[in-house]
Amino acid sequence: MTDNLLEAIGLQKSFGALKVAQDVTLRLRVGERHALIGPNGAGKSTLVALLSGVLALGGGRILLGGRDIGRSSPSQRTREGLVRTFQVSNLFGGLTVLENVYLAVSERAGASFRLWRPAYRNTDLIDRAHEILEQLGLGEVARTRVDQLAYGQQRLLEIAIALALRPKVLLLDEPTAGIPSTEAGILLDALDRLPPEIAILLIEHDMQVVRRFASTVTVLVEGKILMTGSPIEVMSSEEVRSVYLGKAGQTRFASEVAHA
Amino acid sequence: MKITVSSTGLSALDRPRLPMIALVVFALALAVFFVFPDRLSLAAYIGIFALFALSLDLALGMAGIVTLGHAAFFGVGAYTAGWLALAGWQEPITGVVISGLCAAALAGALGPFILRLTGLPLVMVTLAVGVFLFEAANKLTWLTGGDDGLYGMTFSPVLGIFEWSIYGTTDYLYVLAWLALAFYGCHRLTTSNFGLALRGVRENRLRMSLLGSSVLAQLTLAYALSAFIAGVAGALLAQTSEFVGLEVLSVEKSIDVVVILVLGGVGHLYGALLGAPVYLLIKDMSKEWNPHAWMIIIGFMLVFVMLVARGGIHGVLHKVIARSRGKLPNGEPR
Amino acid sequence: MEQFLASLAFIILYGGTYGAVLFIISVGLVMTMGLMRVPNLAHGAFAALGGYLTILLMNQAGANYFVAVPVAVILVAALGALAERTIYVRLYNIPELDQILLTVGIAFIFVGGLALTFGPNVFTIRLPEVLSGSVDLFGRSFPVYRVFLLAVGALIILGFWLVFDRTTLGAKLRAAVDNRSMAQATGINVERIVMLAFAAGTGLAALGGAIGAGLFPLEPLYPIKYLTIILIIVALSGFGNIKSSIVVAMVVGIADTAARYYLPELGGFAIYALVIAAVAMRPAGMFARQG
């Protein structure tokens, strides 16, 4: 028995002639902080969609805690603790921030089929929702309608909802996009405060974030895994530099290594 | 598909305010009993449509199921009540419950198939299912009486005490009681976790399923609950008119009820209570004045509500009240 | 065998012409619904208006059929443009249910208005001499009127092909619907092309209403009565795919004719069963690519 929480083995997917996942194998251990990087259109978001069940697998197996969930519906996977966020915010725009999180809390608690009892009496659930919002600094906007939130706050809310689902594995698709680099810290702090046993897969184009967050980095190129390794290993690889990081990325990264 | 829901500015997680409008409406409804004793037939008819519209609000307003085929459940309820009575089961209250259950069973059976759809495909399929049932009822004359309808049924007095009469006294109070009961039930339902989950489904179905919720099951349950109430309304029509005609299954009925709900305001239950009397009274009056005018009037009302008074009567009332109290609901322009 | 072939020829010819009329009446809605995403349930009203105006022009102004029809079409198209500028323009970004109800409201106004002006009677349009005879085709006599319908249908298809395959108009329209303000920010004069497209859609409806009156007689309830069949065409062609709407209209026309010929009593059911099955299985339309 390994301590692999999530195992994706030999995943395949293509859109017509375009192969977006070619024999992708990826393992996440309990508590692992794993980053997924790669050029645009490499298939990173597709991989998250395959793992979360939004797209049907073209081949391969997905094991969560040893159980094959490759054929389960997205909602089953969520219930089993595999939770994702979206690259482009995907929220309940007409509801308030609190209601958004409450929905997640109530689903997670299995309380969403309570037909008779008024929601406001579920103080335990409401408190939990508030608690999560505070954690991400969204307490002040709890009663704001989501479609009136500034973009950055919507990104934080995405995370809040994910946390409310008490994930075992968290898949984050560019969670810091649109948040100023100076503020991405809030988000990373929130991730740091998560229970350590949660495994997180983070897609990110900002190398500063990757470096601060990840212990392992996987590089995906044209649907294939190019390499997996520690941040330093990956970022000093010639190949990764040429297809993804570029010269500037390299120098900028170098200067950061120097800082660290 | 998105639908416009008139905003109350109240979060589902606040303690619900006393449903003032509902209390006022029910008080008015009771007053009608004393003030217009010679119009109770119409009043009962209005009550039945308010109930039908309420059922639609559950499906449309709460769960976002846009349907042009809700008459299917109304009709099944009506025919069931008719068949029961013709077969000798004349007790009205159990008749209503059984009819509602039959309608709910149909919705429960259909739901898993058609509720996968959204948007115009859903509209089309509900429409087609409605037409299909109508045509089937037309063909199955041995069962439905076809164009002649089901007739010659009688019902025993309500609770064994209240006799039916052409003055509509019993009819009206009986309908009103069912309406109040259903309204209370729906109110509980919409303020519950389930109600909030349905709003989530309406807003963003994919996201909801990624919260781990069984969206199809939630929708089907909502659909069946809604169908139950629609079936109850249909059964009440059968019982108060002692007749069931094919038109209970017609597309016109389905459209009528959508129009009633939209005039009243979608999504807050009151819409049904407000829309039914306004719609049917205007219909009644304008027909006495000039029958052709009715189509034009209702046409203009729809255009008006959609272009100017979004949110229907409920929405307008709500704004007026909010303005008079000097505060506006969250996010609405002043 | 000979009998069978004869009936087959019949079904194809008559079903084809029925399909052609369905196509002409529906394609305007396929276009507005698909390109502009407005489920304009008042579409049938514009068709009816085209028919009624033709009658007015022929009876009151004594116009010739071939003058009355185009004039009616132009008048309705102009009205369509006006309606777009004043009413439909406010519809583009509201929820679909609201669009449905608003346009149903417009249809209701037409129904009442037609009843008030023309009375409850059914009207048909008297065909000119040239169209009322018959010709021999495939060894049987075939009304000239039906040939005429087929020809008009073919012309319209050609017109669409020229406009949409040769210009970026279609893409601009879709862009305008997808995201109106972004389309404008790309430099597209959204208001103008949307108005033109709408005028074209209503004009086509009017054409269908006028020349199709031989199959769909005019009456005040016309706008609502024929809505179902029009919507079926639109739904089966995937809400907006003009190319597939040609095929769908023909298939429906021929299938319906065949069903009425072989199983006349089920005709009423068959089409709805088909819709339920087709839409439930392939909500994107019968001929949509699966992706």
Add this chain to the structure above:
Amino acid sequence: MLEAERLTGGWGPTIVVENVDLNVGDAECLAIVGRNGVGKTTLLELVAGRTSAKSGRLRLDGQDLVPLSIYQRARAGLGYVPQNREVFPTLTVREHLSIASRPGRWTREKVLELLPRLGQRLDNLGSQLSGGEQQMLAIARALLGNPRLILMDEPSEGLAPVVVEHLISVLREIISDGSLSMILVEQRIDLALELSDRFIIMDRGQITYQANSADFDLEAGRLPELMGLTH
């Protein structure tokens, strides 16, 4: 090139941007930075005409923009890369490029050379693009309109570092050869400083700081304070 005076506006009744003065010269790149929700996007939308100004003046090369509608402003020479990309979900990449294109130095070939990834996805619908590809398409769409002034709202978001690098070098080249001016909203301050000639910091709908990019020392660590992040 662009002059805005006391520009004020927002969404519906809410005022988000207040009394902002802006000047962008020919062949100049002006960067705007600021915390989330301070009104950067709103300012660009006001210039593009997607929300209307409550008051203030706005001119492009002396031409008054205020009475012009969105598409007229676009034809007058404004290009826009919006924050959420806003590619058209039902249009293919090819269609995007063909409806956006107006004559000028940017042709389809040149744009595809700058963003080769798009060339491989010509028949994908907007909704079938990856996040980064959508961003590329939004940029391509704006460039193909051959604007004189391009408004870019966080163009680097979601793009791979190597693409950003390439983009910056190309943009810097065109700006410096005088054919294009730019307003750039950017969260990545380093990029913003690298590309721009001047930059401004916005807070709560107003300009709170401005400076020449070249003179500003990022390492000095004054930025959080200037942006109002510390109290």
Add this chain to the structure above:
Amino acid sequence: QDQIKVGILSHDTGPFAQNGQGFHRGIEVYQALHGKSAGGREIEFVYRDIGGPNPAVGKRLAEELIVREKVQILGGFALSSEALAVGPIVEQTKTPAITFIASSPSVLAGSQYFLKSGQHIAQSSSAGATFARKQGAEKCYIVVSDYQPGYDAQKAFRKTFESEGGQIVGEVRVPLNTVDFAAIVEGIASTETDCINVFVPPGAPAIGLLRALAERGLVESNFVVGMGEAEDHILPQYDDSVVGFKGALYYAEALDNEENKTFIAKLKELYGPDTQPDFASASAYDGAHLIYEMVKSQEGKDWSGPDAVEAVKGLSWNGVRGPMKIDPETRELVQNIYLREVQKVDGKLQNAIVDQLEAVEAPSKEWMEN
């Protein structure tokens, strides 16, 4: 100062508005000719629009007419289902009710206070079969719309045609929403017939079917008999191909009797020279007569609905349709059925009377059911 109020359940809007218009006109013409009172009582008509196939609304309106408007007599009823729905109220309140055109066999069974001024559908249908046989038709094909009146008409025609020695070679029930009848007609053309019986609602379906029959040349080559599909006022909607179509019905505009001439003259005077009568306005006219007779029968007495009904049972009089009588046993009408044929006279299409059956009785319930 004594007043009798009559509530008319009508259709002023919706698909049956044509009939409703006939109801109004028939009654108004009758009042114009015979004054607004009878038997010492003023008679006032109150109209209600049902507005479509909606018996429950009909029932509600009937209740309101009785409870609120305090009408003593009901009239109207375009659809049989409306009469069936209202039956229990009529019975309960003992209100005489005259159905103008509702002609389902079951209408009168709804209450003993129902009377008719129209027909039992089998009267016309059976007569159509008899006419066909008289003209030598051997083989007949029946086309009816797929709804209850269609079934009743189909059955009556078939029974009579067969019992008189003819053969039915095919029958088809066409869905009500049928638009293009070409396929149906093609099916008929492929069988050997010399007679075609049709029953479809007037309006679009009738026009569509007859056109298709004519287009295929079947109107020329067959004895095509229907009921009210080609009333005179609809004829302008047909082209010449409809010439030769026949209808068997209890009324015809061309009827040459005093009552009818006065009726038509007044009708044209009131509504313009182009106005033409039809079976709905004629039935309403004769219905109004029946109402006046009922009121007269109670002259000098306190109004009693049941007595008024009793008084007119067995009544016979000359209506616009010719001699008519209420069968005291069944309360059905005994009346002539005319065979009308569309002809072209002076360039104008019109229905001429080519044959008639006198004093046709309604068949018994047993006959209809077996």
